[in-house]
Every structure is written in C-alpha cells, then in structure tokens.
Amino acid sequence: MAIETMKNGAATEKLEEALDLLSEAAKDKREELMMLLDEKYTDVRMVLSEMAVNNREIVRQLKRRAEEKVQRNPLGVVGGVAAGTLLLGYILGSNSNRRM
Numbered sequence: 056m057a058i059e060t061m062k063n064g065a066a067t068e069k070l071e072e073a074l075d076l077l078s079e080a081a082k083d084k085r086e087e088l089m090m091l092l093d094e095k096y097t098d099v100r101m102v103l104s105e106m107a108v109n110n111r112e113i114v115r116q117l118k119r120r121a122e123e124k125v126q127r128n129p130l131g132v133v134g135g136v137a138a139g140t141l142l143l144g145y146i147l148g149s150n151s152n153r154r155m
Contacts, residue, residue: 125132
C-alpha cells in the first residue's frame with residue numbers, strides 16, 4: 056500500500072510538472088500571438104485610414120462633377136431624375152401586382 060501511494064505521489068508530481076511546462080509554453084505562445092496580431096492590426100488600420108482618405112477625395116470629386124452637370128443643364132438633370140423615378144415606380148409596381 057505504501058509503495059502504491061509513493062507511485063501515485065510521484066505520478067501526480069510528474070503530472071503537475073508537465074502541466075506547469077505546458078502552461079508556461081502556452082503563455083509564451085500567447086504573448087507571441089498577441090504581438091503578431093497587434094502588428095497585423097496596425098497594418099490593417101493604416102491601410103483602412105489611407106482608403107478612407109482616398110474615398111473622401113473620390114466622393115468630393117464626384118460631388119463636384121454632379122454639381123457642375125446640374126449647373127450646366129438643370130432641366131436635363133430634372134428630366135433624367137423624373138424618368139428614373141417613373142421607371143423605378145413601374146418596376147416596383149409591377150412586382151407588387153404579380154405577388155397578389
């Protein structure tokens with residue numbers, strides 16, 4: 056009985072040592088992974104901020120072009136919007152009639 060208890064104690068001790076080693080390795084890997092993720096997210100943040108600046112400029116240019124077209128030919132723009140609205144209304148109206 057005493058021998059069995061000693062064997063169980065030694066096995067438990069070895070098991071605890073193995074768990075401690077695994078825990079240390081996991082902590083090291085976790086820190087490594089966190090550093091890698093931080094580096095990658097920094098890169099992603101930089102790219103997204105650059106894209107946001109570029110998109111703002113593109114939107115400004117599109118807005119400027121649209122304003123110029125409206126100033127050059129206001130009646131044409133109003134007619135185009137009216138025609139587009141009528142077409143959209145027709146399409147949406149025909150879809151709702153088919154469902155009934």
